[in-house]
Amino acid sequence: MPGSILDKIFGNTAQLIVLEYLLNNKDNDTYLSGIAAETGLSHSTVSRVIEPLLELKIIKETPLGKQIRVFRLNNDNELTKYLLKFNNDLKNMMNGGKKHE
Secondary structure, X not given: OOOOHHHHXXXXXXXXXXXXXXXXXXXXXXXXXXXXXXXXXXXXXXXXXXXXXHHOOOEXXXXXXXXXXXXXXXXXXXXXXXXXXXHHHHHHHHOOOOOOO
């Protein structure tokens, strides 16, 4: 998400945009086309950058039918928990200590 705190710190990369979108929608299932539409990235870019997140088990995939891939943040993964906390802590700092969930 251009202009976000993570973008300002780490730069505007497709993988960061997808990760931040998923962190900000932590309790929602989504799919490649939905992520692409919400982030402004192409479907092929989302498909490419989501693979490392799957390998690290930051996100989980649930096949839906033959061609639809559904994704959700893996809230049971320790790395995911750290990323969520980091993202929330940064938001809090940037908003003068107001908590985000």
